[in-house]
Amino acid sequence: MKIATWNINGIKARLDVALTWIKEANPDIVCLQEIKSATEAFPGAAFEELGYNAAVHGQKGFNGVAVLSKRPFDEIAVRGLPGDATDSHARYIEVCVPRQGGVVRIGNLYLPNGNPVGTDKFAYKLAWMQRFAARTRELLGYEEPFFLLGDYNVIPEPIDAKNPAAWTSDALYQPETRAAYRALLNLGLTDVVRACLPGPGFYTFWDYQAGAWQKDHGIRIDHILASPQAADRLLAAGIDKHTRGWEKPSDHVPVWLEAELD
C-alpha cells in the first residue's frame, strides 16, 4: 500500500498538477493540506474519475484538508482536531481504511505555521501541538497500525534545512517547536522519512521567494509519523522533489511511503 501526503497550496489553482502527479505516482491513499476550499467546493468528481473516494474537511479561503483513498473509507473518525471547541481552523481529518484483518488509520494534519514568534499565532501552534499529542496518545492505546501525515511546519533538526541559520527566528525552528515534535516521537512514533532516508539534503518545501528552489534553499517540514504496528510493516519512503520544478508548482512536494498493508 502506497500512502502519500502533499500540501498543494490551493486545490483550485493546483487541480491539474494534482491529477498529473496522482496518475504518475498511483498512490492508494493521498492526504492533501491547504486545499483553501470549502468542503462543498472541493472538486471531488475529478478524483473520483481516477478511482478515489474523498473525505474533506474544508474551510473557505484558508487551511482545509482532504483524504483520497482508492478503498472506500470504513469511517471518517474525526473532523477537526479534538480538544478545543472554539478552534475554527480546518486542520485535521482522520479516517479508517479497511485492510485484511482490520484497518489502517490515517490522520491528516495541517499544523499551524506559528509565525511570527511571540504572537498569539505562535501560542496557538504550541497549543495545537499539545492537543495533537493528546490525540496521538489516544490512538496509541488502540495498538493498531496508523500513520499521521501532513504539513507539520516543523524543521526537526539542523540537517533538515539547507541553511539552518536562516531559520533561527522562525516559528518552524524554535526550541519549543522542536521539543514538541521530539515529544511526539518519544511517545513511540517513527519519523518514516528520517528512518528511510537518513542524512542531510532531503527537503519537502522551497519558498516561492528569493530563488529558494533554484538555490536548493529547502527545508524538511512535511512528515509521516508511524505507530509501532505501522512501522513494523514499512517498506520504503520517498520525496517526489521533481514536482517542484513543474509549471505552477506547489511550494511543497509529495512525500510518500510504502507499507505491507493489504
Add this chain to the structure above:
DNA sequence: ATGGTTGGTAGCCAA
C-alpha cells in the same frame, strides 16, 4: 541583502 512570490479574497492576509 529583514529581501521577495503565490493563492484566495476583495480591495490585504496567510504562508
